[in-house]
Amino acid sequence: MKIINQDYKKGGTQKTFYELNDLQDINCLNCNSDKKSRVHTEFGNIGIVKCKNCSLMYTSPRPKNVELNYHGDKNKYYEEYKYIFNGTKPHHRDKNYIQELNIIKKFIKKGKIVDVGCNAGRFLHFAKKFGFDAFGVEPSKSLAELGTENFDLIIENCKLENSSFSKNSIDIITAIDVFEHLTNPLMFLNKSYEILKKDGILVIKIPNGNYCLTKLKIAKLFNKNTLNMDIFDSYEHVAHYSKKTFEKFINNTKFKIKKIYAPIPIHPPVWTITNDQYYLHTSPWTWDWKKVIMRKMFHFIGKIELLLRLPMYFQADILYILKKRS
Numbered sequence: 001m002k003i004i005n006q007d008y009k010k011g012g013t014q015k016t017f018y019e020l021n022d023l024q025d026i027n028c029l030n031c032n033s034d035k036k037s038r039v040h041t042e043f044g045n046i047g048i049v050k051c052k053n054c055s056l057m058y059t060s061p062r063p064k065n066v067e068l069n070y071h072g073d074k075n076k077y078y079e080e081y082k083y084i085f086n087g088t089k090p091h092h093r094d095k096n097y098i099q100e101l102n103i104i105k106k107f108i109k110k111g112k113i114v115d116v117g118c119n120a121g122r123f124l125h126f127a128k129k130f131g132f133d134a135f136g137v138e139p140s141k142s143l144a145e146l147g148t149e150n151f152d153l154i155i156e157n158c159k160l161e162n163s164s165f166s167k168n169s170i171d172i173i174t175a176i177d178v179f180e181h182l183t184n185p186l187m188f189l190n191k192s193y194e195i196l197k198k199d200g201i202l203v204i205k206i207p208n209g210n211y212c213l214t215k216l217k218i219a220k221l222f223n224k225n226t227l228n229m230d231i232f233d234s235y236e237h238v239a240h241y242s243k244k245t246f247e248k249f250i251n252n253t254k255f256k257i258k259k260i261y262a263p264i265p266i267h268p269p270v271w272t273i274t275n276d277q278y279y280l281h282t283s284p285w286t287w288d289w290k291k292v293i294m295r296k297m298f299h300f301i302g303k304i305e306l307l308l309r310l311p312m313y314f315q316a317d318i319l320y321i322l323k324k325r326s
């Protein structure tokens, strides 16, 4: 079967090229310093920078209204998700969601779970099957409606800080691949602290900024044109936390880190249009075997890095279990 590796039908508003006037300059999200050095440039003019004061990598200049990327057209999103909604195709992140829920079960067996930035609710769809009382928060109206209508979920269409949950009422809050999208992560953490029960857990999974640096080095080694490569997801990721900079960030908050995991990598499917498969559907690993093998190998090294408490450069994502400081 012919594979067409080209753009896919998508609901979001991300672009592949950003002019300078699409962008805005930003100070460090952690320490507000404006002193930074450029690490990389992608999607035209978006910058990846490193703060000279606290070492956090973040995106600057970044797209204006960067958090509105997911406020796309509902019908286009439906086209993207329809086979997943009707149960005929899996989501390419299903394995990841199930692993994350199995990790959560080790800490809390039942109770109320709030998934922040729940997209169309696929993770919560599984959380219900795992026996949790599932609630979602999703700022994109299109995605919140699709999750409510198709997965029969309760999803509030807002940011967590504007949600209606009572104080000390939630057992588990999850931010799966969401924290790196937040332009004001402290507001998210403060609200999480308020609504979590005393023994509740906050689960944050982030892409590892240092892994992006490894990908960048490898691409340069092979003389790839990195300007056209999607290495940092910088049209939507506002910060690129490493293990070190994330932990530094959390240490200044009312949360403490209870446990760290090196979860299995996400395998995005090959983009195809020939068989009516879009981005969110899985594709056979044989179509993308080089990347699949590479990710598995890096993940293996990543688990060793975590075990030996080394700085992590090979693990794609890091999952944290946080608890309230007492």
Ligand SMILES: [Zn+2]
Residues within 6 Å of the ligand: 028, 029, 030, 031, 032, 033, 051, 052, 053, 054, 055, 056
């Ligand atoms: Zn800083």
